[in-house]
Amino acid sequence: MAKSDKISMSVIRRLPRYYRFLSELQSEGVMRISSKQLAAKMRLTASQVRQDFNCFGGFGQQGYGYSVEQLKNEIESILGLGEPKTAVLVGAGNLGRAVAAHMAFEPKGITLAGIFDRNERLIGATLRNVKIENTDMLESFCKRRRPNLAILCVPKDAAQNICRRLYSLGIRYYWNFSHYDVAADYPDVVVENVHMSDSLMTLCYRISDDIEAKRRSE
Amino acid sequence: MAKSDKISMSVIRRLPRYYRFLSELQSEGVMRISSKQLAAKMRLTASQVRQDFNCFGGFGQQGYGYSVEQLKNEIESILGLGEPKTAVLVGAGNLGRAVAAHMAFEPKGITLAGIFDRNERLIGATLRNVKIENTDMLESFCKRRRPNLAILCVPKDAAQNICRRLYSLGIRYYWNFSHYDVAADYPDVVVENVHMSDSLMTLCYRISDDIEAKRRSE
DNA sequence: TAGATTGTTAATCGATTAACAATC
DNA sequence: TAGATTGTTAATCGATTAACAATC
Numbered sequence: 001m002a003k004s005d006k007i008s009m010s011v012i013r014r015l016p017r018y019y020r021f022l023s024e025l026q027s028e029g030v031m032r033i034s035s036k037q038l039a040a041k042m043r044l045t046a047s048q049v050r051q052d053f054n055c056f057g058g059f060g061q062q063g064y065g066y067s068v069e070q071l072k073n074e075i076e077s078i079l080g081l082g083e084p085k086t087a088v089l090v091g092a093g094n095l096g097r098a099v100a101a102h103m104a105f106e107p108k109g110i111t112l113a114g115i116f117d118r119n120e121r122l123i124g125a126t127l128r129n130v131k132i133e134n135t136d137m138l139e140s141f142c143k144r145r146r147p148n149l150a151i152l153c154v155p156k157d158a159a160q161n162i163c164r165r166l167y168s169l170g171i172r173y174y175w176n177f178s179h180y181d182v183a184a185d186y187p188d189v190v191v192e193n194v195h196m197s198d199s200l201m202t203l204c205y206r207i208s209d210d211i212e213a214k215r216r217s218e
Numbered sequence: 219m220a221k222s223d224k225i226s227m228s229v230i231r232r233l234p235r236y237y238r239f240l241s242e243l244q245s246e247g248v249m250r251i252s253s254k255q256l257a258a259k260m261r262l263t264a265s266q267v268r269q270d271f272n273c274f275g276g277f278g279q280q281g282y283g284y285s286v287e288q289l290k291n292e293i294e295s296i297l298g299l300g301e302p303k304t305a306v307l308v309g310a311g312n313l314g315r316a317v318a319a320h321m322a323f324e325p326k327g328i329t330l331a332g333i334f335d336r337n338e339r340l341i342g343a344t345l346r347n348v349k350i351e352n353t354d355m356l357e358s359f360c361k362r363r364r365p366n367l368a369i370l371c372v373p374k375d376a377a378q379n380i381c382r383r384l385y386s387l388g389i390r391y392y393w394n395f396s397h398y399d400v401a402a403d404y405p406d407v408v409v410e411n412v413h414m415s416d417s418l419m420t421l422c423y424r425i426s427d428d429i430e431a432k433r434r435s436e
Numbered sequence: 437t438a439g440a441t442t443g444t445t446a447a448t449c450g451a452t453t454a455a456c457a458a459t460c
Numbered sequence: 461t462a463g464a465t466t467g468t469t470a471a472t473c474g475a476t477t478a479a480c481a482a483t484c
Contacts, residue, residue, distance in 0.1 A: 007427075012420060012423055012424070013416075013420055015419070015420070015423060016413070016415070016416035016417075016419035016420060017413075017416060019419065020397060020415075020416070043401075043402075078423065079419050079422050079423045079426070080422050080423060080425060080426025080427070081419070081422055083422075083425075083426050083429075085422070085425065093320070094315055094316040094319040094320050095316045095320050097312055097316070098312040098313045098315070098316035098317075099316075099414070101312040102311070102312050102313050102414075103414065103415065103418065104415060108415075108418060108419060108422050109422070110418075110422075148425070149421075149425070172428075173421065173424075173425050173428075175417070175418060175421055179238060183261075184261075190421070190424045190425060190428055192417055192418070192420055192421035192424065194412075194414060194417050195234070195235075196317070196320075196321065196412060197234070197238075197321065197322060197326075198231075198234035198235060198238070199234075199393070199410055199411075199412050200321065200326060200328075200393060200410070201233070201234035201237065201297050201299070201326060202230060202231055202233070202234060202410055203367075203391065203393055203408070203410035204297050204298050204299055204301075204303070204326050204327070204328075205230055205233060205296065205297045205298060206230070206391075206408045206410065207298060207301075207303065207366070207367070207391050207408060208297070208298025208301050209225075209298075210390075210391075210408055211301075
C-alpha cells in the first residue's frame with residue numbers, strides 16, 4: 001500500500017485536507033475526480049496533487065482520474081484513522097471541555113476514555129459519557145486503561161508536571177494545546193501542537209500588513 | 219523599521235513563536251541573547267534566526283547579540299499587536315465559549331466587542347463582560363461598532379450564511395474555526411484557519427507511522 | 437483509435453544552512 | 461586589541477511546478 005520512503009511533513013500536513021475534501025465530494029455523490037479538478041477546488045496545482053498521492057502509490061488511472069471513494073479510503077488508511085487508539089484528556093476548563101465535546105474522535109479511531117481536572121467544581125460532571133475525575137486518579141486510570149495518547153488542555157505550568165507523570169506512565173503521543181514545550185523535555189515523544197494564539201498573532205500580522213499595503217497603494 | 223520586501227509565510231509563521239520565547243526570556247529576567255542561544259532553545263539554526271530577523275532590519279549588535287527587550291518590542295510591532303482591532307465572535311457553543319474565555323485578546327490589541335449565537339438558551343449569558351446576543355442583531359451591531367475582525371466558531375453550514383452577512387457588512391479579516399472555505403467565496407479577504415481536526419489527523423498519521431517504524435526495527 | 441489524464445522525470449523556485457567579512 | 465557575534469552573500473537542500481511518455 002505504501003511506497004515507504006520517508007514522507008515530508010509538507011505532504012503529511014496536506015493529507016487531512018485532502019481527506020476532508022474527498023469526504024465532502026463523496027457525500028455530494030461525486031464518483032471520480034481528476035487531479036486538475038481537485039487541484040482547482042483546493043487551490044493547489046494538479047502536479048502537486050499527483051506528486052502527493054504518488055508518495056504512497058498509484059491510486060489513479062490514466063485517462064480517467066481518481067475514484068473518490070478509493071482515494072478517500074487510501075488516505076484514511078495512510079492517516080491510520082482505522083487503528084484504534086485510547087486517549088486521556090487532562091484539563092477540563094473551557095478549552096478542554098470544548099475539545100471533549102466538539103471533536104469527532106470516533107471517525108479517527110480514538111476513544112476518549114478519561115477526562116481529568118484538579119478543580120473540584122468540575123469533577124463529577126460528564127462529557128460525552130465520560131466523568132471528569134480528579135487528576136490524582138491519573139496513575140490508577142492509566143494503569144487500568146493504558147491510553148496511548150494524551151490531550152493536554154492545562155495551562156503551561158501544570159502541563160510540565162502532568163507531562164512528567166504521563167511520560168512515566170508510558171504515554172508517548174501528545175496533542176498539546178498548552179505552551180509547554182513537551183518535545184524539549186522528552187525528545188522521544190511525538191507531539192502535535194495546537195497554538196491558537198500563534199494563529200491569532202499570524203492573523204494580526206496579516207491584518208496590519210494588509211492595512212499598510214492598502215495605505216501605500218492609495 | 220521594516221525592510222518592506224515581501225516576507226514569506228514561512229518566516230511570518232515563526233514570528234509568534236519568537237515572540238513567545240522572547241516574552242518568556244524577558245519574564246525570566248534575561249537581558250540579552252545570541253542567535254546561537256535562541257536557536258538552541260527553539261530548535262532552529264542560528265543562521266535561520268539571523269536571516270529571519272534581518273528580513274525586518276538589523277536588530278542585533280556584533281559581538282553582543284540581541285537585546286531581549288528590544289527584539290521582543292520589534293516583533294510585537296511587526297506583528298502589529300499594538301494596533302487596535304475590534305472583533306466579533308459568532309458561535310457561542312463549546313468552542314466559541316472556550317475561545318472567548320481563554321484567548322488573550324488584549325495583549326494583541328483586540329477588543330472582543332460582541333458575541334452572537336442563534337441558540338436561545340445561550341443568549342443573555344455573559345462572557346468576559348460581553349453579553350451573548352441573538353445572531354439577528356449582527357447587522358445592527360456591526361453598523362454600530364464597526365468590527366474589522368470576525369471569529370467564526372459556528373458549524374460549516376452556518377458559516378456560509380454568517381460569512382455572507384459579515385462580508386456585506388464590510389468585514390475582511392477572519393479567524394476561522396469552521397470547515398467552511400471562506401477564501402474560496404471571497405478571494406479578497408484575509409483568512410486564518412484553525413483546523414483542529416486536521417492537526418489531530420496529522421497526529422494520527424505520525425502515531426501510526428511511529429508504531430510501524432518501531433515494528434520494523436524490532 | 438483518439439482523447440484524457442496519470443505517473444514520473446527534469447527544471448525551477450524558494451527556503452535553509454554554511455561561510456565569512458564587518459564590527460562591536 | 462582579541463573574542464564574539466552579527467549581517468549578508470553564497471552554497472545546498474528540498475519542495476513545487478512543468479513537461480511528457482505511458483496507458484487507460
